[in-house]
Amino acid sequence: MGKYIRKRLLQAIPVVFGITLLTFFIMKLAPGGPLGGMISPRSSSEALQRAQEKLGLNQPIIVQYWNWLKELVQGNFGYSTFNGQNVLEMILERLPATLLLTVTSFVFSFVVGVPLGVYSATHKYSKGDYGLTVFSFIGISIPSFFFGMGMIYIFAMKLKWFPTSGFGSALFRGTGFQLFLHKLRYLVMPALVMSLANLSSVMRFARSSMIETLNQDYIRTARAKGLAERAVIYRHALKNSLIPVITIFGQSIPNLFGGAYITEKVFGWPGMGLLGVDAIGNRDYQVLMGLTLFTAILVLPGNLLADIMYSAVDPRIRY
Amino acid sequence: MSLLEVRNLKTYFYTDAGVGKAVDDISFTLDRGKTLGIVGESGCGKSVTSLSIMRLVDTTVGRYEGGEIIFDGRDILKLPEREMQKLRGDKLSMIFQEPMTSLNPVFTVGYQISESLMLHKGMDKKQAWQRSIELLEMVGIPEPARRVDEYPHQLSGGMRQRVMIAMALSGDPELLIADEPTTALDVTIQAQILALLKSLQEQLNMAIIIITHDLGVIAEMADEVAVMYAGDIVEMAPTRELFSDPKHPYTIGLMNSIPDIEENAERLRTLEGLVPSLYDMPAGCRFAPRCQFACEQCSKSRIGLTALGGGRQVRCRRFEQ
Ligand SMILES: Nc1ncnc2c1ncn2[C@@H]1O[C@H](COP(=O)(O)OP(=O)(O)OP(=O)(O)O)[C@@H](O)[C@H]1O
Ligand SMILES: [Mg+2]
Secondary structure, eight states, X not given: OHHHHHHHHHHHHHHHHHHHHHHHHHHHHSSSOTTTTTOXXXXXXXXXXXXXXXXXXXXXHHHHXXXXXXXXXXXXXXXXXXXXXXXXXXXXHHHHHHHHHHHHHHHHHHHHHHHHHHHHHHTTTSHHHHHHHHHHHHHHHSOHHHHHHHHIIIIIIISOSSOSSSSSOTTOOOOHHHHHHHHHHHHHHHHHHHHHHHHHHHHHHHHHHHXXXXXXXXXHHHHHTTOOHHHIIIIIIHHHHHHHHHHHHHHHHHHHHHHHHHHHHHHTOOXXXXXXXXXXXXXXXHHHHHHHHHHHHHHTHHHHHXXXXXXXXXXXXXX | OOSEEEEEEEEEEEETTEXXXXXXXXXXXXXXXXXXXXXXXXXXXXXXXXXXXHTOSOTTTEEEEEEEEEETTEEGXXXXXXXXXXXXXXXXXXXXXXXXXXXXXXXXXXXXXXHHHHHHHOXXXXXXXXXXXXXXXXXXXXXXXXXXXXXXXXXXXXXXHHHHHHHHHTTOOSEEEEESTTTTSOHHHHHHHXXXXXXXXXXXTOEEEEEOSOHHHHHHHOSEEEEEETTEEEEEEEHHHHHHSOOXXXXXXXXXXXXXXXXXXXXXXXXXXXXXXXXXXOSSOTTGGGOTTOOGGGXXXXXXXXXXXXXXXXXOGGGOO
C-alpha cells in the first residue's frame, strides 16, 4: 500500500509538468494579453515597450515559460499584474474559505445522498422514491447560479433567515461558539447550493447500485441465514453498493472546485473562486495561472484517495 | 406427523411476458431423517420449490398463489416474517445452487459463518469463530484455521460450495435443502460431501431435500424421488422402485438418458424436443408434445396424479382408471 502510494505520487510529477505547460500556453493564447487592461488609446508606445520589458513579455515564448517554471519550482507563483501582490499569498489567503465551502458541501452531499439513495432503492417505486427521483432530476438540471439566486431571494431577502452574501460581518464582536454560529449562518446557503448537483448524482448512483446489489445471490444467502432485513441491507448490501459510489467520490472533486467559481461569485464568498472571477475581469493573468495550477494540484490526490478507499472497502482490490 | 408437508403449493411469477406458473400445484411429505430427491430438466421449478419452502421467493415478481407448507406443525406461508427469520438458517436451511456468487465478497468466510452462529446459537464472537473453524474442518477444507480468515475470492468454486455447506449446517437444521450441492465439486470431494451429509443426517435425524441433475446422486442419497416437469410433479416413488420400474414416459426418458461412463457427461443428456415455455403451457398434459405415447386426449385437459399403491404416484393418462 505505502509502495503503491509512493508510486502514484511519483507518477503525478509528469502530470503536474503537463499541467504547467497547458496552463501557460493556454493563457498565452488568450487574446488581449496581460497589458490589455492597463493601456488606453492615450498610452504611448514607449510606455508600452517599457511595461513589456519589465514583465519580460518581449522575450521568446519558450524563454518566458522557462523563467516562469524556474520561479514556480522555488514556490514563486509570480506577482499580480493588477495590483502587484504575491500570487501565492493571495491564493493561500483565500484557500481556507474555499476549502471550508467545498469540504462542507462535499461531505454533505455524500452523508445525505447515500442514505437517500438507499431509501429510494429499498422503497423502489414508492411515493418517496418517485419524490426523490424528481428532486434529483431537478437538482442535476438546475444551474447553480439560478438556484443560488432563488435561495437568496427567498431565504435571505424575503424570510431573512440567512445573510445574503459574504462570510461574516465586520461588525460582529462575538467569540467562540457565538462566532461559530455567526459564520455558520453564512455557510448554509452556499454550501447547500454547491452540494445540490453532487448530492443528486450521488443519490441516483447509490440507488441504482443498491438495487443491483440487492439482486445478488449473496443477499439471498444473507436472508437464508435468518438475518433481519435491516442487517441484510445495512450490513451485507451497503458495503458492496458503496464500491461504485466511490468512483463519483473521486470524480466529483474537480467539479466542486469548478463550481466554486460560480457559487462564490453569487454569494460573495471570499474564496479562490471569487478571486478567479475577479482576476478574469482584471485580466490578471498571473493570478489566473496561479489559481489554475494550484487547483489542479489540489485535485490530483482525489483519484488516489478514491483508490485508497476502494481497497479499504473491497478486499478483492489490493495494491 | 411428518416434518414437512407441502400441499397444493403454487408459486407463480408475474412478468411482462405473462403469468409463469413455475410451481403449479405440487404436494409431497417428508419425514424426519428421510431424504427426498427432486429431479427434472433445467427450468422445471426445482429451485423455486425450495425457495418457496424457505419463503425466499422474490415477492416483487413472485406470489404464492395457494397451498400450504406445513413445517413442524406450522404453515410457513402464514408465519410472520419475524418467526420465519428464526427458522431460517436454524431449523430450516438451504445450500444454494450458485457457489461462486452466493458468498458475500466483502466479508471473510469466518465472519459469514459466525454471523449465523451468533444469531441462532447465542455464541459470542470468539466461540463462533472457533466453531466456524470446526465446521470448515468438518466439510473437508484443508487448513481451516487459515481459510477462516480468507475472503471468498481467495477460494475455488469447490471450496466456496463447502463453505456454503458449513454455513447451512451451522444451525443443526431439522430440514436441509440442498440445491445441486455437489455440482461444482470433483468426484472425490462429491463423495466425501455426500457421505458427510448422510452421517449428519443420522446424527441429527435431519431431513434432506436434495435437488440434482445427477441420477447417481439420487440413487445414493434419496429414499423417495419426485420427478418434476414444467412446474408439475409427474411421478413420485420410492427410489428403488423408480429406478427399477419407471412409469411416466418422462421418467423413462430420463433413465434412458443417463450418460455412459465413456461419455463422461456431467449433465443429463437432454430428451428430444423442448420444455414448453413457462408462459405458454399446453392445456392438457405438459409433456404430451414430447411424449411418444401421446394421443389426442392427452392434450385436451389437465391430468391428475394417480396413486398406484406402494407409495407411488404418476401423472399420466395411461394409468388413470
Ligand atoms: N424471479 C423470477 N422471475 C421470473 N421467473 C422466474 C424467477 N425465478 C424463476 N423463474 C422461472 O421459474 C422457472 C423455474 O425456475 P427454477 O429456477 O426453479 O428452475 P430449476 O428447476 O431450478 O432449473 P435449474 O436446473 O436450471 O436450476 C423458470 O422458468 C424460471 O425462468
Ligand atoms: Mg435451480
